[in-house]
Amino acid sequence: MKICGTHKFSIHHISEALKVMKVPHILYRAPLEKFRGLKLRVGKGYAKVVVVDGLSSLSGSIRSKNLFIVVSAPLAELVRTNIPQMEGDDVGEALRAARSLAPIELRISTPKIMDYVNTAVKPSFLMGVQTALYQIANPTLRKTVQSAVVQFFDTKLSLTALCKMLKENYRTEHLVALVASAEALALREAVLRFRKGEDLLNLELETKFMSFDLLYIVRSSDKANTLC
Numbered sequence: 001m002k003i004c005g006t007h008k009f010s011i012h013h014i015s016e017a018l019k020v021m022k023v024p025h026i027l028y029r030a031p032l033e034k035f036r037g038l039k040l041r042v043g044k045g046y047a048k049v050v051v052v053d054g055l056s057s058l059s060g061s062i063r064s065k066n067l068f069i070v071v072s073a074p075l076a077e078l079v080r081t082n083i084p085q086m087e088g089d090d091v092g093e094a095l096r097a098a099r100s101l102a103p104i105e106l107r108i109s110t111p112k113i114m115d116y117v118n119t120a121v122k123p124s125f126l127m128g129v130q131t132a133l134y135q136i137a138n139p140t141l142r143k144t145v146q147s148a149v150v151q152f153f154d155t156k157l158s159l160t161a162l163c164k165m166l167k168e169n170y171r172t173e174h175l176v177a178l179v180a181s182a183e184a185l186a187l188r189e190a191v192l193r194f195r196k197g198e199d200l201l202n203l204e205l206e207t208k209f210m211s212f213d214l215l216y217i218v219r220s221s222d223k224a225n226t227l228c
Contacts, residue, residue, distance in 0.1 A: 001067060001068075001069060001103055001104070001106065002067070002068045002099075002101055002102075003068070003069040003070075003083055003084075003101075003104060004069075004070055004071070004083065004084050004085065004098040004101055005072075005073060005078045005083040005084070005085050005086065006071070006085060006086040006094070007073060007074055007075040007078060007222070008086070008089070008091075009072060009091045009094075010053075010072055011027050011029070011052070011072045012027075013091055014051050014070055014072060014091060014095070015027055015042055015051060016091075017091040017092045018042070018043070018049060018051070019042065019043065020092065021092065021096075023043065023049055024041070024042065024043030024044060024046065024047040024048075024049070025041075025042050025043060025048075025049035025050065025051055026040065026041050026047045026049070026050045026051070027039070027040040027042060027051050027053075028040075028052045028057055029053040030053075030054070030056045030057040038053070048066065048067055050067050050068075050069050050070070051070045052069060052070070052071050052072070053072055053073075054071075054072070054073045054074075054077065055073055055077045055078075055080075055081070055108060057071075058071065058108075068098075068099060070086075071083060074219060074222040075194075075195065075218055076215045076218050076219045076222070079215075080108055080109045081106065081107060081108045081109070082104060082106065082107045083104075084098075084101055084104075085197065086098050124209070124210055124212075124213055125183050125184070125213075126187065126210075126213040126216065128178070129175075129179075129184075132174060132175055132178055133145060133149065133175070136172060137171070138171065141169070141171065145165075147224055148162055148165055149162070149175070149179065150220045150221050150224065151221060151224070152179060152188065153184075153187055153188050153191050153217045153221075154217055154218065154221040155188060155191065155192050155195075156221065159179065159180060159185075162179055163179065163180060166179070186209075187207075187209055187213070190203055190207045190214060191214055191217050191218065194214050194218065195218070200214065
């Protein structure tokens with residue numbers, strides 16, 4: 001089947017672009033609970049394009065050879081597949097280019113429980129950051145600072161802005177040296193390279209930052225942006 005993925009555009013952004021292109025399509029989101037979910041036909045005529053929300057929505061019922069499927073999902077999900085990703089910041093142009101992609105046999109890798117266990121027990125720089133965060137007794141302040149630190153590692157907040165925030169409260173000053181360290185800046189660079197599409201396993205081998213940590217930062221940042 002023909003399929004492409006994107007972590008930049010929501011299913012609604014994609015739908016609006018398809019409307020402009022006068023392409024009939026179906027929006028599909030798998031139900032989170034019984035009797036819930038979304039399946040909406042948009043436009044007139046036979047819909048050969050299906051826009052799905054997340055890998056969980058790629059059910060067998062829409063894996064048809066005659067369909068062009070666009071998957072909107074977090075990058076952390078897409079990297080577990082062989083789905084080619086849409087390029088560029090213009091959703092319309094990206095869709096037009098993606099229509100010429102060759103069909104593929106979809107593959108989705110599912111990490112084993114022991115992969116998470118073996119990764120979790122290894123000490124890492126990010127684990128040290130988390131330990132320092134939990135030294136903040138106030139839960140509200142801890143949550144705010146944790147969110148800011150994640151945004152910093154995901155290059156959405158500058159080091160200057162983060163350090164200014166941390167220095168404003170004596171309970172968070174101990175984090176300044178940690179986030180300003182060479183290792184913190186290297187982790188930030190690794191996340192940026194991952195965001196740009198570099199292979200996760202190659203990054204892990206080259207930078208020595210575990211893929212679990214990179215995925216955690218990206219997933220946490222994407223989740224925070226979705227909730228905003």
